[in-house]
Amino acid sequence: MRPVLYxxxxRFSTWSLRPWLVLKKAGIAFDETLIPLYNSETRKAVSAISPGGTVPALHTRNAVVWDSLAIAEWAAEQVPGLWPAHQGLRARARAAVAMMHSGFPALREACPMDLCRAPSAIALTDRARIDIAAVQALWHEVKCVDGPWLFGDWSIADAFYTPVAARFHAYAIPLHAGAQDYCDTLLADEHYRDWHAAAQAETFPNPYDKTI
Ligand SMILES: N[C@@H](CCC(=O)N[C@@H](CS)C(=O)NCC(=O)O)C(=O)O
Structure with a gap:
């Protein structure tokens, strides 16, 4: 049985995008099932497949893994190379991922990912500006290896920051040159482009549209 990623x-699910990218980069063959969010059936449908009550959730031959980072770690146990090989870099990559997994709440709130949004600026709260500066400072701080990705070769950290790049793009956030280059790299990635194209084809109602 191929693993199934729910x-x-x-268009909106940053949490789903991250492990989807990881599984693609890992070259793990999997099926995917989309559960439409933001409707009256969502809770029941998600609870039926996810002990955590959230998507993403990965069903493997012998386990159900229901958190984006846990799914990434599952993939890293199947396939080498998803974390940096160097122990110090690996520790930094894990710290950067942990920050994204549990941090930057003001950025998340002010700039929800919407892959169909025509890029345009919005008025940002001071807290959101602080988060945006913190993300860029983090990228600058951790990027100690040459190459387009955060830690040398592509790693799980790049998957976790891809939705941030999509937010920065959608809300026309002015970035430092290095941060802009990194975002351009993430958003040009072939697997991200596939996800982005599929998002354009979705026809679900927009939960941020106040008229629905
Ligand atoms: N920490 C979780 C968060 C997942 C999450 O919040 N998923 C949202 C969708 S993006 C969800 O399933 N919401 C359930 C609902 O809307 O009922 C993870 O990393 O996977």
Whole structure:
């Protein structure tokens, strides 16, 4: 049986995008099932496949893994190379991922990912500006290896920051040159482009549209 990754709407679900990218980069063959979010059936449908009550959730031959980072770690146990090989870099990559997994709440709130949004600026709260500066400072701080990715070769950290790049793009956030280059790299990635194209084809109602 191929693993099945349950995801939310590609247009909005940052949590789903991250492990989807990891599985693609790992070269793990998997099926995917989308559960539409933001409707009256969502809770029941998600609870039926996810002990955590959230998507993403990965069903493997012998386990159900229901958190984006746990799914990434599952993939890293199947396939080498998803974390940096160097122990110090690996520790930094894990710290950077942990920050994204549990941090930057003001950025998340002010700039929800919407892959169909025509890029335009919004008025940002001071807290969101602080988060945006903190993300860029983190990228600058951890990027100690040459190459387009955060830690040399592509790693799970790049998957976790891809939705941030999509937010920065959608809300036309001015970035430092290095941060802009990194975002351009993430958003040009072939697997991200596939996800982005599939998001454009979705026809679910927009939960941020106040008229629905
Ligand atoms: N920490 C979780 C968060 C996952 C999460 O919040 N998923 C949202 C969709 S993006 C969800 O399933 N919401 C359930 C609902 O809307 O009922 C992870 O990393 O996977």
């Amino acid at each position: 995801i939310g709407n590609r």
